[in-house]
Structure formats: C-alpha cells, structure tokens
Amino acid sequence: MTRITGRNFLFVPGPTNIPDRVQRAMLVAMEDHRSSKFPDLSSSVLSDLKKVFKTNEGQVFIFPSSGTGAWEAALTNTLSPGDKILASRFGQFSHLWVDMAQRLDFDVQALDVEWGEGVPVEKIEEILRVDKKHQIKGILACHNETATGVTSDIAGLRKVMDAANHPALLLVDAVSSLASIDFCMQEWRVDLAVSGSQKGLMLPAGLGILAVSPKGLEAMQSATSRRCYFDLADMISANGMGYFPYTPALPMLYGLREALDIIFEEGLDDIFSRHHYFAEGVRAAATEGWGLELCAKAPKWYSDTVSAIMVPAGINGAHVIDVAFRRYNLALGAGLSKVAGKLFRIGHLGDLNELMLMGAIAGAEMAMLDVGVDVVSGSGVAAASNYWRSNDPIPKRKVSKEEQFYEAHSTGSVQ
Ligand SMILES: *Cc1c(COP(=O)(O)O)cnc(C)c1O
Numbered sequence: 428m429t430r431i432t433g434r435n436f437l438f439v440p441g442p443t444n445i446p447d448r449v450q451r452a453m454l455v456a457m458e459d460h461r462s463s464k465f466p467d468l469s470s471s472v473l474s475d476l477k478k479v480f481k482t483n484e485g486q487v488f489i490f491p492s493s494g495t496g497a498w499e500a501a502l503t504n505t506l507s508p509g510d511k512i513l514a515s516r517f518g519q520f521s522h523l524w525v526d527m528a529q530r531l532d533f534d535v536q537a538l539d540v541e542w543g544e545g546v547p548v549e550k551i552e553e554i555l556r557v558d559k560k561h562q563i564k565g566i567l568a569c570h571n572e573t574a575t576g577v578t579s580d581i582a583g584l585r586k587v588m589d590a591a592n593h594p595a596l597l598l599v600d601a602v603s604s605l606a607s608i609d610f611c612m613q614e615w616r617v618d619l620a621v622s623g624s625q626k627g628l629m630l631p632a633g634l635g636i637l638a639v640s641p642k643g644l645e646a647m648q649s650a651t652s653r654r655c656y657f658d659l660a661d662m663i664s665a666n667g668m669g670y671f672p673y674t675p676a677l678p679m680l681y682g683l684r685e686a687l688d689i690i691f692e693e694g695l696d697d698i699f700s701r702h703h704y705f706a707e708g709v710r711a712a713a714t715e716g717w718g719l720e721l722c723a724k725a726p727k728w729y730s731d732t733v734s735a736i737m738v739p740a741g742i743n744g745a746h747v748i749d750v751a752f753r754r755y756n757l758a759l760g761a762g763l764s765k766v767a768g769k770l771f772r773i774g775h776l777g778d779l780n781e782l783m784l785m786g787a788i789a790g791a792e793m794a795m796l797d798v799g800v801d802v803v804s805g806s807g808v809a810a811a812s813n814y815w816r817s818n819d820p821i822p823k824r825k826v827s828k829e830e831q832f833y834e835a836h837s838t839g840s841v842q
Contacts, residue, residue: 430756433756434756435756435757435758436755436756436757436758436783436786436787436790437758438757438758438759438760438773438774438775438784438787439758439759439760439772439774440573440603440626440732440733440760440772440774440775440776441573441602441603441623441625441626441632441774441776442625442626442631442632443625443626443627443629443774443776443777443778443779444629444777444778444779444783445629445630445631445682445778446629446685446686446689446778448685448689449629449630449682449685449686449689450682451685452681452682452684452685453631453678453679453681453682453685454678455677455678455681457677458677460670460671460674460675460677461670465669465670466668466669466670467669468680468681468684469666469669469670469671469675469680470669471684472489472680472683472684472687473487473489473666474487475687475691476489476636476638476683476687477638478691478695479605479606479628479687479690479695480601480605480610480612480620480622480638481610481611481612481613481614481695482612482613482620482638482640483613484613484640484641485612485613485620485638485639485640485641485643486638486639486644486663487636487637487638487639488500488636488637488638488639488659488662488666489634489635489636489671489675489680489683490634490635490636490637490657491633491634491635491673491675491676491679492633492634492635493623493625493632493633493634493635494600494602494621494622494623494635494636495523495527495635496635496657497602497621497622497623497635497636497637498524498527498600498621498635499527499531499657500635500637500654500657500659501598501619501621501637501639502527502528502531502533502565502598502652503531503650503652503653503654503657504639504643504646504647504650504652504654504657504658504659505565505596505598505618505619505639505643505646505647505650506533506564506565506596506646506650506652507564507649507650507651507652508531508532508533508651508652509532509533509534510533510534510564510565511533511534511535511536511562511563511564511565512528512533512534512535512536512563512564512565512566512567513535513536513538513551513554513555513563513565513566513567513595514528514535514536514537514538514566514567514568515537515538515539515540515545515546515547515550515551515567515568516537516538516539516540517539517540517541517542517543517544517545517546517569517572517575517577518542518569518572518573518574518575518577518763519573519574519763519764519765520569520572520573520574520600520602520603521567521569521572521600522764524567524569524600525537525567528567531652533565536554536563538550538551541724542574542575542722542765542766543575543577543721543722543723543724543728544577544724544725544728545569545572545577545578545579545580545728546568546569546579546580546581546584548579548580548583548584548586548587549587551566551584551587551588552587552590552591555587555588555591555593555595556591558591558593561593561594561595563593563595564595564596565595565596565597565598566584566588566595566596566597566598567598567599567600568581568584568597568598568599568600569599569600570599570600570601570604570608570610571600571601571602571603571604571608571730571732571733572730573602573603573730573732573733573760573772574735574762574763574764574766574772575722575723575735575766576721576722576723576729576730576733576734576735576772577722577723577728577729577730578604578608578728578729578730578731579728580727581599581610581615581617582611582614582615584597584615585597585615585616585617596618596619596642596643596646597615597616597617597618597619598617598618598619598621599615599617599619599620599621600621601620601621601622602621602622602623602626603626603627603730603732603733603776604627604732605620605622605626605627605628605636606626606627606628606629606690606695606698607626607627607698607699607702607731607732607776607777608627608699608702608730608731608732609695609699612638612640613640616640616642617638617640618639618640618642618643618646619637619638619639619640619643620637620638620639621635621636621637622635622636622637622638623635623636624636624679624683626732626776626777627698627732627776627777628683628686628690628777629686629689629777629778630679630682630683630686631679631682633676633679634676634679634683637659639659644659647659647660697820697821699731700820700821700822701820701821702731702732702775702776703731704815704818704819704820704821705731705775705779705781705784705820706729706730706731706732706734706775707814707818708781708784708811708814708815709734709773709775709784709787709788709811710729710734711810711811711813711814712788712792712806712807712808712810712811713734713736713807715810716788716792716802716803716806716807716808716809716810716811717736717792717795717800717802717803717806717807718802718806719736719737719738719739719802720736720737721734721735721736721737722735722736722737722766722769722770723735731775731776732774732775732776733760733772733773733774733775733776734772734773734775735760735762735766735770735771735772736770736771736772736773736791737769737770738769738770738771738795738800739800739801742795742798742799742800743768743798744761744762744767744768744769744770744771745761745762745767745768746798747759747771747791747794747795747798747800748760748761748771748794750794750797750798751771751790751791751793751794754793754794754797755790755793755794757786757787757790757791757794759771759772759773759787759790759791759794760772760773760774771791773787773788773791781811781815784811785808785811785812788807788808788811789807789808791807792804792805792806792807792808
C-alpha cells in the first residue's frame with residue numbers, strides 16, 4: 428500500500444528535497460539553445476558555480492550526466508592509460524571511483540581503509556615520500572563518503588602532498604559535500620573537483636559538474652586517455668561563447684540558476700553552519716536518544732550531510748528501511764555493499780529544517796520499534812529537540828532575548 432495523502436518524506440542523501448522555488452523555475456517551455464539570449468543563462472551559472480567551489484582561477488563544466496559522468500571526465504581529461512593513481516576506499520562511492528579508474532586502464536594503488544574511517548592522510552604521506560620519481564600522477568579522494576557518513580580532511584591531504592613536495596594532480600569527489608560542507612577548491616589546490624546536481628545543489632539528478640584548476644587544464648594537453656562526449660576541449664570552445672557542444676538540459680539550467688540564487692541568499696557560511704547544526708541533532712537522536720552507534724568511527728570523521736546509523740545485531744537494517752517506506756512513507760538511505768543490512772542512513776542536506784528532520788527521526792524510530800529494535804519510544808526526538816532548542820544554527824550571530832522578541836514581532840521579518 429502506498430499512501431496517497433501527505434508528502435513523501437525523502438531523507439536519502441541524494442536526491443534531496445527540491446525547494447518549491449527551484450521546481451517552479453524548472454517549469455519552462457523549451458527554447459533555442461543557440462539563441463543570442465541563451466549565453467546569459469549559461470554564463471551566469473558557470474561563473475556562479477565557481478563561487479560555490481570557492482575558486483577564482485578554476486573553470487567549471489556542466490555535463491548532462493550524473494556525478495559518475497563527472498568522475499569519468501576528471502580522469503580521462505587529465506590522465507593517460509597506465510598512469511599510476513593513488514586512491515583509498517572506505518565506502519561504496521570511494522570504491523566505485525577506484526573501480527572506474529581500473530576499468531579505464533589506469534594503474535591504481537587502492538588503499539583499503541576500514542569502512543567508517545576516511546582518507547588515510549599519514550599513510551599517503553609515507554607513500555608519496557618514497558615516490559621520488561613522481562610516478563604517481565593522480566591522487567583520488569572522496570571528500571564525503573555518502574555510504575558511511577564520513578568526511579575526510581582534504582586540507583590535510585594537500586598538506587602532506589606539499590610536505591612530500593609531490594606534483595600529482597589532486598582529484599576530489601565533492602558530490603555530497605559541495606554547497607553543504609565547506610569545500611575550498613583554490614585554497615586546498617584541488618585540481619579536479621567532481622560534483623552532481625542532486626545533493627547540496629537541491630536539484631534533480633541530471634547534471635555532472637566538474638571544476639578544474641589551471642594545472643588540471645594544463646594536464647589535458649598531455650593526457651592521452653580516449654575521450655569524446657566528456658572531452659573538455661569541446662566544452663571550452665563552446666562555453667567560451669556561452670554555448671554547449673550539444674543540446675543542454677535547459678530546465679535543469681534554469682533550476683540551477685534558482686538554486687544558486689537561494690544559496691547566495693542564505694550565504695555559504697550560514698549553509699555550512701546550518702548543516703552542522705542539523706547533523707548534530709540527528710547524531711544526538713541516534714547516539715544519546717536511541718543508544719545506537721554511527722558507522723563513522725570517531726567525531727573527526729562525522730559527516731554533516733549524512734549519518735549512517737548502525738542497527739543492533741540480529742536486526743536487518745533493510746527491514747527498518749522497508750517498514751519506514753511502506754508504512755510511514757519515509758525514505759531512508761540503505762546500507763550499501765559491505766554494510767548492507769547493517770545500517771540505515773538519514774540524509775540531512777539541502778532544503779531542510781528541524782521539523783522535517785523530526786519527521787525522519789520519528790519515522791525511523793517508529794519503524795525500528797515495529798521491527799523489534801530495543802529503543803525507547805520518543806527518545807530520538809527528545810535528544811534532537813534538546814540539541815536544537817539549546818543551540819543556534821548560526822552560532823556566530825548571538826541574538827539577545829530582546830532582539831529576538833523585536834525581530835519576531837516586527838513586520839516582514841519573520842522567516
Ligand atoms: C551521489 C554520489 C556520487 C555520484 O553518484 P551519481 O548517482 O552518479 O550522481 C558520487 N560520489 C558520492 C560521494 C556521492 O554521494
């Protein structure tokens with residue numbers, strides 16, 4: 428039975444909820460993508476995306492694909508078959524990027540890390556220090572491993588690359604971190620930053636987004652991997668005039684324009700603070716309320732966009748997810764591959780607020796009770812409530828009680 432009434436509660440970590448403003452912006456008639464007006468739209472989204480990646484000098488590319496396509500574009504445009512790549516895997520997404528690199532005939536050294544931890548920065552430093560001949564051409568890192576709810580330290584990775592004085596390209600998967608967890612492409616000197624539309628950018632799936640540093644663009648000259656649809660050279664010449672080498676996904680671009688407007692209205696820093704605050708509430712529900720463990724092994728790995736919550740032994744996480752979906756119209760994220768059945772995930776990124784998340788927490792709790800998990804009814808909601816009521820989403824702006832009262836009662840300022 429599927430519920431007809433009420434909203435579907437979508438709490439998978441992508442696709443995320445789409446703001447009504449973005450949905451409306453995408454309801455457009457088709458138009459000529461070779462018109463003289465089209466470049467206004469394409470140029471504005473391409474240049475504004477640079478602000479989201481935090482790069483002035485880099486260049487952004489938009490492909491009609493999902494994030495996986497942008498992974499492929501990053502690899503094939505800058506590396507040659509047989510090139511040595513150093514990567515680490517600790518979840519389904521870091522695993523899949525390694526798998527792709529192997530299938531594209533790169534020579535991948537994959538460091539296997541326990542699921543629940545992230546990029547092993549010290550181990551990478553050791554390897555780079557002994558690679559005196561600089562045979563390693565590229566380093567792959569997954570900034571936010573969506574399968575386990577683990578965020579890695581990309582600034583720290585850059586630091587050890589510099590300490591080893593290593594010239595490899597730095598390729599980073601920022602699909603489930605961009606526009607939700609701070610990502611500083613230029614400061615961290617990331618060469619290829621991969622993203623997609625259906626996570627922090629609050630759009631449907633359908634755009635693969637890639638930001639490339641000047642060093643990454645330079646690497647294209649010597650990279651001999653076969654590429655055609657994803658060839659950045661074709662994009663560069665067409666984008667230069669505000670066009671695409673093929674028919675662009677027009678409604679998605681209008682949606683992206685609106686999503687970028689919303690992002691800049693809120694401000695990136697406030698977006699990151701809000702995501703941290705939401706994540707802390709969800710983590711409080713899981714650990715203090717339900718007494719369950721996160722898949723992420725230590726606080727330094729905690730992701731502010733997704734929490735992977737371990738179910739107790741003897742319980743199948745897939746059962747919790749299925750009951751949540753069928754009975755309460757709540758979509759939770761599944762355990763993927765190695766952690767299938769062992770956990771469920773709550774995505775807390777994009778267009779959200781506390782009470783939407785309360786729905787996810789309450790629904791997950793009801794489904795857990797239904798399948799026999801020993802949690803106290805109401806405990807998750809209570810823990811999240813305690814956290815959110817006693818913390819400010821944007822901690823740096825401390826507002827006094829009087830100001831709060833004034834703001835809440837003056838016209839036009841209630842948000
Ligand atoms: C969602 C996601 C991807 C890309 O998946 P697509 O389905 O191809 O968009 C890649 N990496 C991470 C970390 C992700 O969360």
